[in-house]
Amino acid sequence: MIVRDRPNLLKLFFILRGSVIQRIFPQVLFVFGLSAFVVWAHRFDPQIVPSVNSGPFALLGIALSVFLGFRNNACYDRWWEARKDWGQLIFTSRDLARQTLILDEADETSGKAARRRLLNLTIAFAHALVCHLRPGHHATRTLARMPDDLVPGYTASRNPPDFLLREMGRNLAGLRASGTVSDFQWTLLDGTVGKMSATLAACERIRNTPVPFGYTLLLHRTAYLFCFLLPFGFADALGWATPFVTALVAYTFFGLDALGDELEEPFGVLPNDLPIVALAETIEINLREALGEADLPPLPQPKNYMLM
Known part of the structure:
Protein backbone atom coordinates (compact mmCIF):
# COMPACT_ATOMS: atom_id res chain seq x y z
CA MET A 1 0.00 0.00 0.00
CA ILE A 2 1.26 3.47 -0.86
CA VAL A 3 1.83 5.59 2.25
CA ARG A 4 2.94 9.15 1.58
CA ASP A 5 1.93 12.76 2.06
CA ARG A 6 -0.06 14.31 -0.75
CA PRO A 7 2.47 15.72 -3.26
CA ASN A 8 2.30 19.24 -4.63
CA LEU A 9 0.81 19.95 -8.04
CA LEU A 10 4.15 19.77 -9.86
CA LYS A 11 5.21 16.42 -8.39
CA LEU A 12 1.73 15.01 -8.93
CA PHE A 13 2.36 14.71 -12.67
CA PHE A 14 5.67 12.85 -12.35
CA ILE A 15 4.94 10.22 -9.67
CA LEU A 16 5.28 6.64 -10.93
CA ARG A 17 5.26 4.56 -7.73
CA GLY A 18 1.68 3.66 -6.96
CA SER A 19 0.45 4.81 -10.35
CA VAL A 20 -1.02 2.38 -12.87
CA ILE A 21 0.67 4.15 -15.78
CA GLN A 22 3.43 1.53 -15.89
CA ARG A 23 0.85 -1.22 -16.42
CA ILE A 24 -1.20 0.56 -19.07
CA PHE A 25 1.52 2.48 -20.91
CA PRO A 26 1.69 -0.01 -23.86
CA GLN A 27 -2.08 0.27 -24.43
CA VAL A 28 -2.03 4.08 -24.21
CA LEU A 29 0.95 4.22 -26.59
CA PHE A 30 -0.86 1.94 -29.04
CA VAL A 31 -3.96 4.18 -28.97
CA PHE A 32 -1.74 7.23 -29.56
CA GLY A 33 -0.04 5.56 -32.53
CA LEU A 34 -3.33 4.30 -33.95
CA SER A 35 -4.83 7.79 -33.67
CA ALA A 36 -1.87 9.36 -35.45
CA PHE A 37 -2.19 6.80 -38.26
CA VAL A 38 -5.97 7.41 -38.57
CA VAL A 39 -5.48 11.20 -38.78
CA TRP A 40 -2.74 10.78 -41.40
CA ALA A 41 -4.84 8.33 -43.44
CA HIS A 42 -7.90 10.57 -43.23
CA ARG A 43 -5.95 13.56 -44.52
CA PHE A 44 -4.15 11.52 -47.14
CA ASP A 45 -7.34 9.95 -48.56
CA PRO A 46 -10.66 10.78 -46.86
CA GLN A 47 -12.37 8.14 -49.01
CA ILE A 48 -10.43 5.33 -47.32
CA VAL A 49 -10.81 6.70 -43.77
CA PRO A 50 -13.99 8.81 -43.83
CA SER A 51 -15.16 11.13 -41.09
CA VAL A 52 -17.56 9.62 -38.53
CA ASN A 53 -20.12 11.42 -36.40
CA SER A 54 -18.69 11.84 -32.88
CA GLY A 55 -22.09 11.97 -31.16
CA PRO A 56 -22.40 8.22 -30.47
CA PHE A 57 -18.91 8.23 -28.94
CA ALA A 58 -19.98 10.83 -26.37
CA LEU A 59 -23.00 8.75 -25.35
CA LEU A 60 -20.96 5.55 -25.19
CA GLY A 61 -18.23 7.30 -23.18
CA ILE A 62 -20.75 8.45 -20.58
CA ALA A 63 -22.24 4.97 -20.28
CA LEU A 64 -18.79 3.37 -20.04
CA SER A 65 -17.74 5.84 -17.34
CA VAL A 66 -20.79 4.93 -15.27
CA PHE A 67 -20.16 1.19 -15.61
CA LEU A 68 -16.47 1.58 -14.75
CA GLY A 69 -17.49 3.61 -11.70
CA PHE A 70 -19.82 0.84 -10.55
CA ARG A 71 -17.11 -1.80 -10.96
CA ASN A 72 -14.50 0.29 -9.14
CA ASN A 73 -16.94 0.87 -6.29
CA ALA A 74 -17.50 -2.88 -6.03
CA CYS A 75 -13.74 -3.52 -6.03
CA TYR A 76 -13.10 -0.79 -3.47
CA ASP A 77 -15.78 -2.31 -1.22
CA ARG A 78 -13.81 -5.58 -1.30
CA TRP A 79 -10.58 -3.72 -0.45
CA TRP A 80 -12.20 -1.78 2.39
CA GLU A 81 -13.95 -4.85 3.80
CA ALA A 82 -10.61 -6.70 3.84
CA GLU A 108 1.58 -18.57 38.74
CA THR A 109 3.46 -21.27 36.79
CA SER A 110 1.10 -23.21 34.53
CA GLY A 111 -1.17 -20.21 34.02
CA LYS A 112 1.66 -18.05 32.70
CA VAL A 130 -0.76 -13.87 5.51
CA CYS A 131 0.66 -17.05 3.95
CA HIS A 132 -2.87 -18.39 3.45
CA LEU A 133 -4.07 -15.26 1.63
CA ARG A 134 -0.84 -14.47 -0.21
CA PRO A 135 0.50 -17.72 -1.74
CA GLY A 136 4.27 -17.79 -2.02
CA HIS A 137 4.85 -15.86 1.19
CA HIS A 138 7.40 -17.72 3.35
CA ALA A 139 6.17 -19.19 6.64
CA THR A 140 9.34 -18.39 8.62
CA ARG A 141 7.62 -15.89 10.94
CA THR A 142 4.81 -18.36 11.60
CA LEU A 143 7.10 -21.25 12.53
CA ALA A 144 9.25 -18.98 14.72
CA ARG A 145 6.36 -18.41 17.19
CA MET A 146 4.82 -21.86 16.98
CA PRO A 147 5.46 -24.59 19.57
CA ASP A 148 7.63 -27.36 18.09
CA ASP A 149 5.02 -30.04 18.75
CA LEU A 150 2.60 -28.33 16.33
CA VAL A 151 4.92 -28.01 13.33
CA PRO A 152 4.11 -31.43 11.74
CA GLY A 153 0.36 -30.85 12.03
CA TYR A 154 0.68 -27.30 10.71
CA THR A 155 2.66 -28.29 7.62
CA ALA A 156 0.26 -31.17 6.87
CA SER A 157 -2.91 -29.10 7.27
CA ARG A 158 -4.86 -27.91 4.23
CA ASN A 159 -5.94 -24.83 6.19
CA PRO A 160 -3.04 -23.90 8.50
CA PRO A 161 -4.71 -20.85 10.14
CA ASP A 162 -7.74 -22.96 11.07
CA PHE A 163 -5.41 -25.63 12.46
CA LEU A 164 -3.95 -23.05 14.84
CA LEU A 165 -7.42 -21.90 15.90
CA ARG A 166 -8.40 -25.50 16.67
CA GLU A 167 -5.26 -25.84 18.77
CA MET A 168 -6.17 -22.68 20.68
CA GLY A 169 -9.64 -24.12 21.29
CA ARG A 170 -8.08 -27.36 22.50
CA ASN A 171 -5.87 -25.44 24.92
CA LEU A 172 -8.85 -23.52 26.29
CA ALA A 173 -10.81 -26.75 26.69
CA GLY A 174 -7.90 -28.21 28.67
CA LEU A 175 -7.81 -25.16 30.93
CA ARG A 176 -11.54 -25.53 31.58
CA ALA A 177 -11.23 -29.26 32.28
CA SER A 178 -8.44 -28.66 34.78
CA GLY A 179 -10.45 -25.96 36.55
CA THR A 180 -7.93 -23.24 35.73
CA VAL A 181 -10.72 -21.11 34.26
CA SER A 182 -14.43 -21.05 35.08
CA ASP A 183 -17.27 -21.66 32.64
CA PHE A 184 -17.82 -17.92 32.26
CA GLN A 185 -14.12 -17.25 31.65
CA TRP A 186 -13.93 -20.10 29.13
CA THR A 187 -16.96 -18.72 27.28
CA LEU A 188 -15.36 -15.28 27.10
CA LEU A 189 -12.01 -16.58 25.83
CA ASP A 190 -13.57 -19.02 23.39
CA GLY A 191 -15.75 -16.23 22.01
CA THR A 192 -12.64 -14.16 21.30
CA VAL A 193 -11.08 -17.07 19.41
CA GLY A 194 -14.37 -17.37 17.54
CA LYS A 195 -13.98 -13.78 16.34
CA MET A 196 -10.59 -14.72 14.89
CA SER A 197 -12.25 -17.62 13.10
CA ALA A 198 -14.84 -15.22 11.68
CA THR A 199 -12.03 -13.00 10.35
CA LEU A 200 -10.43 -16.02 8.67
CA ALA A 201 -13.73 -16.95 7.00
CA ALA A 202 -14.35 -13.35 5.86
CA CYS A 203 -10.88 -13.09 4.28
CA GLU A 204 -11.31 -16.45 2.56
CA ARG A 205 -14.65 -15.30 1.16
CA ILE A 206 -13.05 -12.19 -0.34
CA ARG A 207 -10.14 -14.14 -1.78
CA ASN A 208 -12.24 -16.97 -3.23
CA THR A 209 -15.16 -14.89 -4.59
CA PRO A 210 -13.97 -12.46 -7.27
CA VAL A 211 -16.08 -9.92 -9.09
CA PRO A 212 -18.19 -11.87 -11.66
CA PHE A 213 -15.98 -12.58 -14.65
CA GLY A 214 -18.66 -11.78 -17.23
CA TYR A 215 -19.05 -8.28 -15.82
CA THR A 216 -15.29 -7.68 -15.89
CA LEU A 217 -14.99 -9.10 -19.41
CA LEU A 218 -17.77 -6.85 -20.73
CA LEU A 219 -16.08 -3.72 -19.39
CA HIS A 220 -12.65 -4.81 -20.68
CA ARG A 221 -13.97 -5.34 -24.19
CA THR A 222 -16.05 -2.18 -24.25
CA PHE A 234 -12.48 12.96 -33.94
CA ALA A 235 -9.91 12.78 -36.74
CA ASP A 236 -11.76 15.40 -38.77
CA ALA A 237 -12.80 17.69 -35.90
CA LEU A 238 -9.55 17.71 -33.89
CA GLY A 239 -6.96 17.00 -36.54
CA ALA A 250 -7.35 5.86 -22.92
CA TYR A 251 -5.25 6.67 -19.85
CA THR A 252 -8.44 7.41 -17.89
CA PHE A 253 -10.41 4.35 -18.96
CA PHE A 254 -7.52 1.86 -18.94
CA GLY A 255 -6.30 3.33 -15.64
CA LEU A 256 -9.68 2.91 -13.94
CA ASP A 257 -9.85 -0.62 -15.29
CA ALA A 258 -6.36 -1.50 -14.02
CA LEU A 259 -6.97 0.12 -10.64
CA GLY A 260 -10.16 -1.91 -10.27
CA ASP A 261 -8.12 -5.07 -10.95
CA GLU A 262 -5.71 -4.15 -8.13
CA LEU A 263 -8.45 -3.38 -5.63
CA GLU A 264 -10.34 -6.56 -6.55
CA GLU A 265 -7.50 -8.65 -5.04
CA PRO A 266 -6.67 -6.75 -1.81
CA PHE A 267 -4.29 -9.44 -0.52
CA GLY A 268 -1.88 -9.32 -3.48
CA VAL A 269 1.53 -7.67 -3.77
CA LEU A 270 0.70 -4.78 -6.11
CA PRO A 271 1.37 -1.23 -4.84
CA ASN A 272 -2.26 -0.50 -3.93
CA ASP A 273 -2.94 -3.81 -2.16
CA LEU A 274 -3.28 -4.14 1.60
CA PRO A 275 -0.10 -4.28 3.76
CA ILE A 276 -1.09 -7.52 5.50
CA VAL A 277 2.53 -8.40 6.32
CA ALA A 278 2.90 -5.10 8.19
CA LEU A 279 -0.43 -5.68 9.97
CA ALA A 280 0.68 -9.16 11.08
CA GLU A 281 3.97 -7.71 12.34
CA THR A 282 2.00 -5.10 14.29
CA ILE A 283 0.03 -7.88 15.99
CA GLU A 284 3.26 -9.70 16.83
CA ILE A 285 4.85 -6.60 18.37
CA ASN A 286 1.73 -5.80 20.42
CA LEU A 287 1.41 -9.33 21.82
CA ARG A 288 5.10 -9.72 22.54
CA GLU A 289 4.92 -6.49 24.50
CA ALA A 290 1.89 -7.90 26.36
CA LEU A 291 4.02 -10.93 27.24
CA GLY A 292 6.61 -8.66 28.82
CA GLU A 293 9.28 -8.99 26.15
CA ALA A 294 11.59 -6.00 25.95
CA ASP A 295 13.66 -6.65 22.82
CA LEU A 296 11.00 -5.59 20.33
CA PRO A 297 11.50 -4.47 16.72
CA PRO A 298 10.12 -1.09 15.63
CA LEU A 299 6.66 -0.88 14.15
CA PRO A 300 6.59 -1.41 10.36
CA GLN A 301 7.44 1.68 8.35
CA PRO A 302 7.00 2.27 4.59
CA LYS A 303 10.05 1.81 2.38
CA ASN A 304 10.09 4.04 -0.69
CA TYR A 305 6.51 4.98 0.22
CA MET A 306 5.39 1.33 0.15
CA LEU A 307 4.08 -0.76 3.03
CA MET A 308 3.55 -4.43 2.29
Whole structure:
Protein backbone atom coordinates (compact mmCIF):
# COMPACT_ATOMS: atom_id res chain seq x y z
CA MET A 1 0.00 0.00 0.00
CA ILE A 2 1.26 3.47 -0.86
CA VAL A 3 1.83 5.59 2.25
CA ARG A 4 2.94 9.15 1.58
CA ASP A 5 1.93 12.76 2.06
CA ARG A 6 -0.06 14.31 -0.75
CA PRO A 7 2.47 15.72 -3.26
CA ASN A 8 2.30 19.24 -4.63
CA LEU A 9 0.81 19.95 -8.04
CA LEU A 10 4.15 19.77 -9.86
CA LYS A 11 5.21 16.42 -8.39
CA LEU A 12 1.73 15.01 -8.93
CA PHE A 13 2.36 14.71 -12.67
CA PHE A 14 5.67 12.85 -12.35
CA ILE A 15 4.94 10.22 -9.67
CA LEU A 16 5.28 6.64 -10.93
CA ARG A 17 5.26 4.56 -7.73
CA GLY A 18 1.68 3.66 -6.96
CA SER A 19 0.45 4.81 -10.35
CA VAL A 20 -1.02 2.38 -12.87
CA ILE A 21 0.67 4.15 -15.78
CA GLN A 22 3.43 1.53 -15.89
CA ARG A 23 0.85 -1.22 -16.42
CA ILE A 24 -1.20 0.56 -19.07
CA PHE A 25 1.52 2.48 -20.91
CA PRO A 26 1.69 -0.01 -23.86
CA GLN A 27 -2.08 0.27 -24.43
CA VAL A 28 -2.03 4.08 -24.21
CA LEU A 29 0.95 4.22 -26.59
CA PHE A 30 -0.86 1.94 -29.04
CA VAL A 31 -3.96 4.18 -28.97
CA PHE A 32 -1.74 7.23 -29.56
CA GLY A 33 -0.04 5.56 -32.53
CA LEU A 34 -3.33 4.30 -33.95
CA SER A 35 -4.83 7.79 -33.67
CA ALA A 36 -1.87 9.36 -35.45
CA PHE A 37 -2.19 6.80 -38.26
CA VAL A 38 -5.97 7.41 -38.57
CA VAL A 39 -5.48 11.20 -38.78
CA TRP A 40 -2.74 10.78 -41.40
CA ALA A 41 -4.84 8.33 -43.44
CA HIS A 42 -7.90 10.57 -43.23
CA ARG A 43 -5.95 13.56 -44.52
CA PHE A 44 -4.15 11.52 -47.14
CA ASP A 45 -7.34 9.95 -48.56
CA PRO A 46 -10.66 10.78 -46.86
CA GLN A 47 -12.37 8.14 -49.01
CA ILE A 48 -10.43 5.33 -47.32
CA VAL A 49 -10.81 6.70 -43.77
CA PRO A 50 -13.99 8.81 -43.83
CA SER A 51 -15.16 11.13 -41.09
CA VAL A 52 -17.56 9.62 -38.53
CA ASN A 53 -20.12 11.42 -36.40
CA SER A 54 -18.69 11.84 -32.88
CA GLY A 55 -22.09 11.97 -31.16
CA PRO A 56 -22.40 8.22 -30.47
CA PHE A 57 -18.91 8.23 -28.94
CA ALA A 58 -19.98 10.83 -26.37
CA LEU A 59 -23.00 8.75 -25.35
CA LEU A 60 -20.96 5.55 -25.19
CA GLY A 61 -18.23 7.30 -23.18
CA ILE A 62 -20.75 8.45 -20.58
CA ALA A 63 -22.24 4.97 -20.28
CA LEU A 64 -18.79 3.37 -20.04
CA SER A 65 -17.74 5.84 -17.34
CA VAL A 66 -20.79 4.93 -15.27
CA PHE A 67 -20.16 1.19 -15.61
CA LEU A 68 -16.47 1.58 -14.75
CA GLY A 69 -17.49 3.61 -11.70
CA PHE A 70 -19.82 0.84 -10.55
CA ARG A 71 -17.11 -1.80 -10.96
CA ASN A 72 -14.50 0.29 -9.14
CA ASN A 73 -16.94 0.87 -6.29
CA ALA A 74 -17.50 -2.88 -6.03
CA CYS A 75 -13.74 -3.52 -6.03
CA TYR A 76 -13.10 -0.79 -3.47
CA ASP A 77 -15.78 -2.31 -1.22
CA ARG A 78 -13.81 -5.58 -1.30
CA TRP A 79 -10.58 -3.72 -0.45
CA TRP A 80 -12.20 -1.78 2.39
CA GLU A 81 -13.95 -4.85 3.80
CA ALA A 82 -10.61 -6.70 3.84
CA ARG A 83 -9.02 -3.77 5.69
CA LYS A 84 -11.84 -3.79 8.25
CA ASP A 85 -11.39 -7.54 8.75
CA TRP A 86 -7.70 -7.10 9.49
CA GLY A 87 -8.47 -4.16 11.77
CA GLN A 88 -10.87 -6.44 13.63
CA LEU A 89 -8.13 -9.07 13.91
CA ILE A 90 -5.76 -6.53 15.50
CA PHE A 91 -8.48 -5.57 17.99
CA THR A 92 -9.31 -9.20 18.76
CA SER A 93 -5.66 -10.11 19.31
CA ARG A 94 -5.15 -7.24 21.75
CA ASP A 95 -8.40 -8.17 23.47
CA LEU A 96 -7.20 -11.75 23.91
CA ALA A 97 -3.93 -10.50 25.41
CA ARG A 98 -5.93 -8.52 27.95
CA GLN A 99 -8.41 -11.29 28.71
CA THR A 100 -5.71 -13.91 29.27
CA LEU A 101 -4.21 -11.85 32.10
CA ILE A 102 -6.56 -13.85 34.29
CA LEU A 103 -4.41 -16.92 33.63
CA ASP A 104 -1.47 -15.23 35.36
CA GLU A 105 -3.61 -14.92 38.48
CA ALA A 106 -5.09 -18.41 38.26
CA ASP A 107 -1.79 -20.26 38.55
CA GLU A 108 1.58 -18.57 38.74
CA THR A 109 3.46 -21.27 36.79
CA SER A 110 1.10 -23.21 34.53
CA GLY A 111 -1.17 -20.21 34.02
CA LYS A 112 1.66 -18.05 32.70
CA ALA A 113 2.81 -20.88 30.44
CA ALA A 114 -0.72 -21.32 29.11
CA ARG A 115 -1.04 -17.61 28.44
CA ARG A 116 2.28 -17.49 26.64
CA ARG A 117 1.29 -20.46 24.49
CA LEU A 118 -2.06 -18.89 23.57
CA LEU A 119 -0.54 -15.56 22.60
CA ASN A 120 2.25 -17.21 20.63
CA LEU A 121 -0.43 -19.17 18.75
CA THR A 122 -2.23 -15.90 18.06
CA ILE A 123 0.97 -14.40 16.62
CA ALA A 124 1.50 -17.53 14.54
CA PHE A 125 -2.12 -17.32 13.35
CA ALA A 126 -1.63 -13.75 12.06
CA HIS A 127 1.45 -14.74 10.06
CA ALA A 128 -0.20 -17.96 8.88
CA LEU A 129 -3.15 -15.95 7.61
CA VAL A 130 -0.76 -13.87 5.51
CA CYS A 131 0.66 -17.05 3.95
CA HIS A 132 -2.87 -18.39 3.45
CA LEU A 133 -4.07 -15.26 1.63
CA ARG A 134 -0.84 -14.47 -0.21
CA PRO A 135 0.50 -17.72 -1.74
CA GLY A 136 4.27 -17.79 -2.02
CA HIS A 137 4.85 -15.86 1.19
CA HIS A 138 7.40 -17.72 3.35
CA ALA A 139 6.17 -19.19 6.64
CA THR A 140 9.34 -18.39 8.62
CA ARG A 141 7.62 -15.89 10.94
CA THR A 142 4.81 -18.36 11.60
CA LEU A 143 7.10 -21.25 12.53
CA ALA A 144 9.25 -18.98 14.72
CA ARG A 145 6.36 -18.41 17.19
CA MET A 146 4.82 -21.86 16.98
CA PRO A 147 5.46 -24.59 19.57
CA ASP A 148 7.63 -27.36 18.09
CA ASP A 149 5.02 -30.04 18.75
CA LEU A 150 2.60 -28.33 16.33
CA VAL A 151 4.92 -28.01 13.33
CA PRO A 152 4.11 -31.43 11.74
CA GLY A 153 0.36 -30.85 12.03
CA TYR A 154 0.68 -27.30 10.71
CA THR A 155 2.66 -28.29 7.62
CA ALA A 156 0.26 -31.17 6.87
CA SER A 157 -2.91 -29.10 7.27
CA ARG A 158 -4.86 -27.91 4.23
CA ASN A 159 -5.94 -24.83 6.19
CA PRO A 160 -3.04 -23.90 8.50
CA PRO A 161 -4.71 -20.85 10.14
CA ASP A 162 -7.74 -22.96 11.07
CA PHE A 163 -5.41 -25.63 12.46
CA LEU A 164 -3.95 -23.05 14.84
CA LEU A 165 -7.42 -21.90 15.90
CA ARG A 166 -8.40 -25.50 16.67
CA GLU A 167 -5.26 -25.84 18.77
CA MET A 168 -6.17 -22.68 20.68
CA GLY A 169 -9.64 -24.12 21.29
CA ARG A 170 -8.08 -27.36 22.50
CA ASN A 171 -5.87 -25.44 24.92
CA LEU A 172 -8.85 -23.52 26.29
CA ALA A 173 -10.81 -26.75 26.69
CA GLY A 174 -7.90 -28.21 28.67
CA LEU A 175 -7.81 -25.16 30.93
CA ARG A 176 -11.54 -25.53 31.58
CA ALA A 177 -11.23 -29.26 32.28
CA SER A 178 -8.44 -28.66 34.78
CA GLY A 179 -10.45 -25.96 36.55
CA THR A 180 -7.93 -23.24 35.73
CA VAL A 181 -10.72 -21.11 34.26
CA SER A 182 -14.43 -21.05 35.08
CA ASP A 183 -17.27 -21.66 32.64
CA PHE A 184 -17.82 -17.92 32.26
CA GLN A 185 -14.12 -17.25 31.65
CA TRP A 186 -13.93 -20.10 29.13
CA THR A 187 -16.96 -18.72 27.28
CA LEU A 188 -15.36 -15.28 27.10
CA LEU A 189 -12.01 -16.58 25.83
CA ASP A 190 -13.57 -19.02 23.39
CA GLY A 191 -15.75 -16.23 22.01
CA THR A 192 -12.64 -14.16 21.30
CA VAL A 193 -11.08 -17.07 19.41
CA GLY A 194 -14.37 -17.37 17.54
CA LYS A 195 -13.98 -13.78 16.34
CA MET A 196 -10.59 -14.72 14.89
CA SER A 197 -12.25 -17.62 13.10
CA ALA A 198 -14.84 -15.22 11.68
CA THR A 199 -12.03 -13.00 10.35
CA LEU A 200 -10.43 -16.02 8.67
CA ALA A 201 -13.73 -16.95 7.00
CA ALA A 202 -14.35 -13.35 5.86
CA CYS A 203 -10.88 -13.09 4.28
CA GLU A 204 -11.31 -16.45 2.56
CA ARG A 205 -14.65 -15.30 1.16
CA ILE A 206 -13.05 -12.19 -0.34
CA ARG A 207 -10.14 -14.14 -1.78
CA ASN A 208 -12.24 -16.97 -3.23
CA THR A 209 -15.16 -14.89 -4.59
CA PRO A 210 -13.97 -12.46 -7.27
CA VAL A 211 -16.08 -9.92 -9.09
CA PRO A 212 -18.19 -11.87 -11.66
CA PHE A 213 -15.98 -12.58 -14.65
CA GLY A 214 -18.66 -11.78 -17.23
CA TYR A 215 -19.05 -8.28 -15.82
CA THR A 216 -15.29 -7.68 -15.89
CA LEU A 217 -14.99 -9.10 -19.41
CA LEU A 218 -17.77 -6.85 -20.73
CA LEU A 219 -16.08 -3.72 -19.39
CA HIS A 220 -12.65 -4.81 -20.68
CA ARG A 221 -13.97 -5.34 -24.19
CA THR A 222 -16.05 -2.18 -24.25
CA ALA A 223 -13.20 0.00 -22.95
CA TYR A 224 -10.75 -1.34 -25.55
CA LEU A 225 -13.21 -1.08 -28.45
CA PHE A 226 -14.17 2.46 -27.42
CA CYS A 227 -10.56 3.66 -27.25
CA PHE A 228 -9.61 1.97 -30.54
CA LEU A 229 -12.59 3.47 -32.41
CA LEU A 230 -12.39 6.92 -30.79
CA PRO A 231 -9.87 8.44 -33.28
CA PHE A 232 -12.23 7.73 -36.19
CA GLY A 233 -14.83 10.01 -34.59
CA PHE A 234 -12.48 12.96 -33.94
CA ALA A 235 -9.91 12.78 -36.74
CA ASP A 236 -11.76 15.40 -38.77
CA ALA A 237 -12.80 17.69 -35.90
CA LEU A 238 -9.55 17.71 -33.89
CA GLY A 239 -6.96 17.00 -36.54
CA TRP A 240 -3.48 16.35 -35.18
CA ALA A 241 -4.71 17.00 -31.62
CA THR A 242 -6.64 13.70 -31.86
CA PRO A 243 -3.74 11.44 -30.72
CA PHE A 244 -3.25 13.48 -27.55
CA VAL A 245 -6.97 13.60 -26.72
CA THR A 246 -7.51 9.89 -27.34
CA ALA A 247 -4.37 9.00 -25.35
CA LEU A 248 -5.74 11.00 -22.41
CA VAL A 249 -9.11 9.24 -22.66
CA ALA A 250 -7.35 5.86 -22.92
CA TYR A 251 -5.25 6.67 -19.85
CA THR A 252 -8.44 7.41 -17.89
CA PHE A 253 -10.41 4.35 -18.96
CA PHE A 254 -7.52 1.86 -18.94
CA GLY A 255 -6.30 3.33 -15.64
CA LEU A 256 -9.68 2.91 -13.94
CA ASP A 257 -9.85 -0.62 -15.29
CA ALA A 258 -6.36 -1.50 -14.02
CA LEU A 259 -6.97 0.12 -10.64
CA GLY A 260 -10.16 -1.91 -10.27
CA ASP A 261 -8.12 -5.07 -10.95
CA GLU A 262 -5.71 -4.15 -8.13
CA LEU A 263 -8.45 -3.38 -5.63
CA GLU A 264 -10.34 -6.56 -6.55
CA GLU A 265 -7.50 -8.65 -5.04
CA PRO A 266 -6.67 -6.75 -1.81
CA PHE A 267 -4.29 -9.44 -0.52
CA GLY A 268 -1.88 -9.32 -3.48
CA VAL A 269 1.53 -7.67 -3.77
CA LEU A 270 0.70 -4.78 -6.11
CA PRO A 271 1.37 -1.23 -4.84
CA ASN A 272 -2.26 -0.50 -3.93
CA ASP A 273 -2.94 -3.81 -2.16
CA LEU A 274 -3.28 -4.14 1.60
CA PRO A 275 -0.10 -4.28 3.76
CA ILE A 276 -1.09 -7.52 5.50
CA VAL A 277 2.53 -8.40 6.32
CA ALA A 278 2.90 -5.10 8.19
CA LEU A 279 -0.43 -5.68 9.97
CA ALA A 280 0.68 -9.16 11.08
CA GLU A 281 3.97 -7.71 12.34
CA THR A 282 2.00 -5.10 14.29
CA ILE A 283 0.03 -7.88 15.99
CA GLU A 284 3.26 -9.70 16.83
CA ILE A 285 4.85 -6.60 18.37
CA ASN A 286 1.73 -5.80 20.42
CA LEU A 287 1.41 -9.33 21.82
CA ARG A 288 5.10 -9.72 22.54
CA GLU A 289 4.92 -6.49 24.50
CA ALA A 290 1.89 -7.90 26.36
CA LEU A 291 4.02 -10.93 27.24
CA GLY A 292 6.61 -8.66 28.82
CA GLU A 293 9.28 -8.99 26.15
CA ALA A 294 11.59 -6.00 25.95
CA ASP A 295 13.66 -6.65 22.82
CA LEU A 296 11.00 -5.59 20.33
CA PRO A 297 11.50 -4.47 16.72
CA PRO A 298 10.12 -1.09 15.63
CA LEU A 299 6.66 -0.88 14.15
CA PRO A 300 6.59 -1.41 10.36
CA GLN A 301 7.44 1.68 8.35
CA PRO A 302 7.00 2.27 4.59
CA LYS A 303 10.05 1.81 2.38
CA ASN A 304 10.09 4.04 -0.69
CA TYR A 305 6.51 4.98 0.22
CA MET A 306 5.39 1.33 0.15
CA LEU A 307 4.08 -0.76 3.03
CA MET A 308 3.55 -4.43 2.29
